[in-house]
Amino acid sequence: MPRKKAQNGAPSNDRENKKPKKKTSSKKTGGRKKTDSTVKKEIEEHTAQEFLPDKISMKSLRAAAADCRGCDLYKNATQTVFGEGASKARVMFIGEQPGDAEDKAGHPFVGPAGKLLHKALQDAGIAESASYFTNAVKHFKFAWKGKRRLHGKPRRLEVLACMPWLQAEIQEVKPHVIVCLGATAAQALLGPSFRVTQHRGEIMPSLLAPHIVATIHPSAILRAPDDETRHEEMAKFVDDLRKIAKVINEHED
Numbered sequence: 485m486p487r488k489k490a491q492n493g494a495p496s497n498d499r500e501n502k503k504p505k506k507k508t509s510s511k512k513t514g515g516r517k518k519t520d521s522t523v524k525k526e527i528e529e530h531t532a533q534e535f536l537p538d539k540i541s542m543k544s545l546r547a548a549a550a551d552c553r554g555c556d557l558y559k560n561a562t563q564t565v566f567g568e569g570a571s572k573a574r575v576m577f578i579g580e581q582p583g584d585a586e587d588k589a590g591h592p593f594v595g596p597a598g599k600l601l602h603k604a605l606q607d608a609g610i611a612e613s614a615s616y617f618t619n620a621v622k623h624f625k626f627a628w629k630g631k632r633r634l635h636g637k638p639r640r641l642e643v644l645a646c647m648p649w650l651q652a653e654i655q656e657v658k659p660h661v662i663v664c665l666g667a668t669a670a671q672a673l674l675g676p677s678f679r680v681t682q683h684r685g686e687i688m689p690s691l692l693a694p695h696i697v698a699t700i701h702p703s704a705i706l707r708a709p710d711d712e713t714r715h716e717e718m719a720k721f722v723d724d725l726r727k728i729a730k731v732i733n734e735h736e737d
Protein backbone atom coordinates (compact mmCIF):
# COMPACT_ATOMS: atom_id res chain seq x y z
CA MET A 485 0.00 0.00 0.00
CA PRO A 486 1.72 3.20 -1.03
CA ARG A 487 2.11 5.62 1.80
CA LYS A 488 4.50 7.84 -0.15
CA LYS A 489 4.54 11.37 1.06
CA ALA A 490 3.87 14.25 -1.30
CA GLN A 491 6.87 15.70 -3.07
CA ASN A 492 7.86 18.83 -4.93
CA GLY A 493 6.74 21.09 -2.14
CA ALA A 494 3.52 19.19 -1.71
CA PRO A 495 2.21 19.08 1.82
CA SER A 496 2.18 15.82 3.69
CA ASN A 497 -0.12 14.50 6.36
CA ASP A 498 2.71 12.61 8.03
CA ARG A 499 3.22 13.78 11.57
CA GLU A 500 6.99 13.73 11.38
CA ASN A 501 6.93 16.19 8.49
CA LYS A 502 5.05 18.88 10.31
CA LYS A 503 7.23 21.86 11.11
CA PRO A 504 7.35 22.74 14.80
CA LYS A 505 5.47 25.95 15.35
CA LYS A 506 6.02 28.74 17.82
CA LYS A 507 3.90 28.39 20.92
CA THR A 508 3.01 32.03 20.99
CA SER A 509 1.43 32.43 17.53
CA SER A 510 -2.24 32.06 16.85
CA LYS A 511 -4.70 32.28 13.98
CA LYS A 512 -7.97 34.12 13.95
CA THR A 513 -10.76 32.08 12.39
CA GLY A 514 -14.36 33.19 12.39
CA GLY A 515 -13.67 35.71 15.13
CA ARG A 516 -11.97 33.15 17.37
CA LYS A 517 -8.27 32.67 17.81
CA LYS A 518 -6.79 29.25 17.23
CA THR A 519 -3.40 28.39 18.62
CA ASP A 520 -0.93 26.61 16.38
CA SER A 521 -1.19 23.51 18.54
CA THR A 522 -4.96 23.49 17.94
CA VAL A 523 -4.41 23.79 14.18
CA LYS A 524 -1.80 21.01 14.32
CA LYS A 525 -4.20 18.78 16.24
CA GLU A 526 -6.94 19.50 13.69
CA ILE A 527 -4.64 18.53 10.82
CA GLU A 528 -3.65 15.30 12.60
CA GLU A 529 -7.27 14.42 13.28
CA HIS A 530 -8.48 15.15 9.74
CA THR A 531 -7.01 12.91 7.09
CA ALA A 532 -8.24 10.47 4.51
CA GLN A 533 -5.15 8.31 5.05
CA GLU A 534 -6.84 5.69 7.21
CA PHE A 535 -9.58 5.22 4.60
CA LEU A 536 -7.20 4.20 1.81
CA PRO A 537 -7.49 0.53 0.84
CA ASP A 538 -4.66 -1.90 1.64
CA LYS A 539 -4.44 -2.98 -1.98
CA ILE A 540 -4.25 0.07 -4.20
CA SER A 541 -5.85 0.13 -7.63
CA MET A 542 -8.08 2.70 -9.25
CA LYS A 543 -11.04 0.44 -8.59
CA SER A 544 -10.24 -0.08 -4.91
CA LEU A 545 -9.44 3.61 -4.42
CA ARG A 546 -12.72 4.71 -5.95
CA ALA A 547 -14.69 2.23 -3.84
CA ALA A 548 -12.91 3.23 -0.62
CA ALA A 549 -13.23 6.96 -1.28
CA ALA A 550 -17.00 6.56 -1.39
CA ASP A 551 -16.91 5.94 2.38
CA CYS A 552 -14.26 8.51 3.30
CA ARG A 553 -14.86 10.44 6.50
CA GLY A 554 -11.45 12.09 6.58
CA CYS A 555 -12.94 15.54 7.12
CA ASP A 556 -16.41 16.97 7.66
CA LEU A 557 -17.20 17.73 4.01
CA TYR A 558 -18.90 14.36 3.44
CA LYS A 559 -21.67 15.34 5.88
CA ASN A 560 -23.51 17.74 3.59
CA ALA A 561 -22.44 16.55 0.15
CA THR A 562 -24.43 14.00 -1.85
CA GLN A 563 -21.50 11.72 -2.60
CA THR A 564 -17.76 11.45 -3.14
CA VAL A 565 -16.75 12.57 -6.62
CA PHE A 566 -13.61 10.63 -7.43
CA GLY A 567 -11.38 11.18 -10.46
CA GLU A 568 -12.21 9.68 -13.83
CA GLY A 569 -10.55 9.24 -17.18
CA ALA A 570 -7.89 7.15 -18.89
CA SER A 571 -6.26 4.81 -16.38
CA LYS A 572 -2.80 5.56 -17.79
CA ALA A 573 -3.53 9.10 -18.96
CA ARG A 574 -0.67 11.24 -20.24
CA VAL A 575 -2.16 14.34 -18.65
CA MET A 576 -4.00 14.76 -15.34
CA PHE A 577 -6.21 17.80 -14.77
CA ILE A 578 -6.77 18.71 -11.13
CA GLY A 579 -9.46 21.18 -10.13
CA GLU A 580 -10.48 22.43 -6.73
CA GLN A 581 -13.58 20.44 -5.77
CA PRO A 582 -16.76 19.10 -7.36
CA GLY A 583 -19.46 21.69 -7.98
CA ASP A 584 -23.22 21.43 -7.64
CA ALA A 585 -23.68 19.46 -10.90
CA GLU A 586 -20.76 17.12 -10.14
CA ASP A 587 -22.06 16.47 -6.63
CA LYS A 588 -25.42 15.39 -8.01
CA ALA A 589 -24.00 13.37 -10.93
CA GLY A 590 -21.09 11.81 -9.05
CA HIS A 591 -18.67 12.62 -11.91
CA PRO A 592 -15.99 15.33 -12.14
CA PHE A 593 -16.14 18.26 -14.57
CA VAL A 594 -19.67 17.70 -15.86
CA GLY A 595 -21.01 21.13 -14.86
CA PRO A 596 -20.69 24.44 -16.74
CA ALA A 597 -16.96 24.84 -15.94
CA GLY A 598 -16.31 21.24 -16.93
CA LYS A 599 -18.07 21.69 -20.26
CA LEU A 600 -15.90 24.72 -20.90
CA LEU A 601 -12.78 22.69 -20.04
CA HIS A 602 -13.77 19.92 -22.49
CA LYS A 603 -14.36 22.51 -25.22
CA ALA A 604 -10.94 24.10 -24.53
CA LEU A 605 -9.26 20.68 -24.66
CA GLN A 606 -10.83 20.06 -28.04
CA ASP A 607 -9.63 23.47 -29.30
CA ALA A 608 -6.12 22.77 -27.98
CA GLY A 609 -5.94 19.28 -29.48
CA ILE A 610 -5.74 17.33 -26.22
CA ALA A 611 -7.60 14.04 -26.53
CA GLU A 612 -10.05 13.07 -23.82
CA SER A 613 -8.73 9.52 -24.19
CA ALA A 614 -5.31 10.79 -23.00
CA SER A 615 -6.71 12.69 -20.02
CA TYR A 616 -7.68 12.05 -16.41
CA PHE A 617 -9.82 14.51 -14.44
CA THR A 618 -9.97 14.91 -10.70
CA ASN A 619 -10.12 17.45 -7.89
CA ALA A 620 -7.96 18.32 -4.89
CA VAL A 621 -11.03 17.82 -2.66
CA LYS A 622 -13.51 15.05 -3.41
CA HIS A 623 -16.64 16.37 -1.70
CA PHE A 624 -18.66 19.46 -2.61
CA LYS A 625 -18.40 22.28 -0.08
CA PHE A 626 -21.22 24.78 -0.25
CA ALA A 627 -23.47 27.17 1.62
CA TRP A 628 -27.22 27.43 1.08
CA LYS A 629 -28.51 30.70 -0.32
CA GLY A 630 -32.24 30.28 -0.55
CA LYS A 631 -32.70 27.13 -2.63
CA ARG A 632 -29.28 27.42 -4.27
CA ARG A 633 -26.06 25.80 -3.12
CA LEU A 634 -23.23 28.27 -3.47
CA HIS A 635 -19.67 27.04 -3.85
CA GLY A 636 -17.55 27.40 -0.71
CA LYS A 637 -13.77 27.46 -0.94
CA PRO A 638 -12.28 24.47 0.89
CA ARG A 639 -10.05 25.27 3.84
CA ARG A 640 -6.41 24.25 3.72
CA LEU A 641 -7.20 21.72 6.44
CA GLU A 642 -9.71 20.05 4.11
CA VAL A 643 -7.32 20.09 1.17
CA LEU A 644 -4.64 18.47 3.33
CA ALA A 645 -7.12 15.90 4.64
CA CYS A 646 -8.03 14.88 1.09
CA MET A 647 -4.46 14.81 -0.20
CA PRO A 648 -3.93 11.02 0.24
CA TRP A 649 -6.54 10.37 -2.47
CA LEU A 650 -4.87 12.74 -4.90
CA GLN A 651 -1.43 11.30 -4.15
CA ALA A 652 -2.76 7.81 -4.77
CA GLU A 653 -4.39 8.86 -8.05
CA ILE A 654 -1.12 10.39 -9.26
CA GLN A 655 0.78 7.26 -8.31
CA GLU A 656 -1.70 5.02 -10.12
CA VAL A 657 -2.15 7.08 -13.29
CA LYS A 658 1.48 8.24 -13.57
CA PRO A 659 0.69 11.13 -15.90
CA HIS A 660 3.41 12.76 -17.99
CA VAL A 661 1.97 16.20 -17.21
CA ILE A 662 -0.04 17.36 -14.17
CA VAL A 663 -2.19 20.42 -14.80
CA CYS A 664 -3.35 22.34 -11.72
CA LEU A 665 -6.51 24.26 -12.52
CA GLY A 666 -6.69 27.21 -10.15
CA ALA A 667 -5.02 28.22 -6.92
CA THR A 668 -6.37 25.46 -4.66
CA ALA A 669 -4.94 22.62 -6.78
CA ALA A 670 -1.73 24.54 -7.47
CA GLN A 671 -1.10 25.32 -3.82
CA ALA A 672 -1.97 21.77 -2.82
CA LEU A 673 0.82 20.40 -5.01
CA LEU A 674 3.26 23.28 -5.28
CA GLY A 675 3.02 24.77 -1.80
CA PRO A 676 0.89 27.48 -0.17
CA SER A 677 3.08 30.33 -1.40
CA PHE A 678 2.64 29.38 -5.08
CA ARG A 679 0.81 32.05 -7.08
CA VAL A 680 -0.92 31.07 -10.34
CA THR A 681 -0.89 34.73 -11.37
CA GLN A 682 2.92 34.73 -11.28
CA HIS A 683 3.61 31.30 -12.79
CA ARG A 684 0.64 30.65 -15.04
CA GLY A 685 1.49 28.37 -17.97
CA GLU A 686 5.08 27.68 -16.84
CA ILE A 687 5.94 24.06 -17.53
CA MET A 688 7.98 23.00 -14.51
CA PRO A 689 9.80 19.78 -13.64
CA SER A 690 8.33 17.87 -10.73
CA LEU A 691 8.91 14.82 -8.59
CA LEU A 692 5.21 13.97 -8.90
CA ALA A 693 5.33 13.74 -12.70
CA PRO A 694 7.88 14.74 -15.36
CA HIS A 695 6.07 18.05 -15.76
CA ILE A 696 3.65 20.16 -13.75
CA VAL A 697 1.91 23.35 -14.82
CA ALA A 698 -0.68 25.65 -13.30
CA THR A 699 -3.31 27.72 -15.02
CA ILE A 700 -6.67 29.19 -14.12
CA HIS A 701 -9.72 27.12 -13.25
CA PRO A 702 -12.26 27.24 -16.11
CA SER A 703 -14.85 28.60 -13.65
CA ALA A 704 -12.84 31.85 -13.67
CA ILE A 705 -13.71 32.22 -17.36
CA LEU A 706 -17.39 31.81 -16.54
CA ARG A 707 -17.10 34.63 -14.02
CA ALA A 708 -15.74 37.11 -16.60
CA PRO A 709 -17.73 40.35 -16.42
CA ASP A 710 -18.65 40.51 -20.13
CA ASP A 711 -18.52 38.50 -23.37
CA GLU A 712 -15.40 40.19 -24.68
CA THR A 713 -13.40 39.40 -21.52
CA ARG A 714 -14.80 35.88 -21.53
CA HIS A 715 -13.58 35.29 -25.09
CA GLU A 716 -10.17 36.74 -24.25
CA GLU A 717 -9.86 34.55 -21.15
CA MET A 718 -10.93 31.48 -23.10
CA ALA A 719 -8.30 32.19 -25.78
CA LYS A 720 -5.57 32.53 -23.11
CA PHE A 721 -6.72 29.30 -21.47
CA VAL A 722 -6.59 27.44 -24.79
CA ASP A 723 -3.08 28.86 -25.37
CA ASP A 724 -2.00 27.38 -22.02
CA LEU A 725 -3.47 24.04 -23.05
CA ARG A 726 -1.74 24.16 -26.43
CA LYS A 727 1.62 24.42 -24.64
CA ILE A 728 0.66 21.33 -22.66
CA ALA A 729 -0.39 19.52 -25.85
CA LYS A 730 3.07 20.26 -27.27
CA VAL A 731 4.76 18.69 -24.23
CA ILE A 732 2.55 15.62 -24.50
CA ASN A 733 3.23 15.27 -28.23
CA GLU A 734 6.99 15.69 -27.76
CA HIS A 735 6.89 12.90 -25.20
CA GLU A 736 5.15 10.61 -27.68
CA ASP A 737 7.50 11.34 -30.61
Ligand code: SF4
Pocket residue numbers: 531532549552553554555556557558564621622623642645646647649
Ligand atom coordinates in the same frame (compact mmCIF):
# COMPACT_ATOMS: atom_id res chain seq x y z
S1 SF4 B 1 -13.32 15.88 1.22
FE1 SF4 B 1 -11.78 14.27 0.98
S2 SF4 B 1 -10.98 13.88 3.07
FE2 SF4 B 1 -12.91 15.04 3.26
S3 SF4 B 1 -14.44 13.41 3.54
FE3 SF4 B 1 -14.35 13.93 1.35
S4 SF4 B 1 -12.95 12.44 0.43
FE4 SF4 B 1 -12.61 12.41 2.66
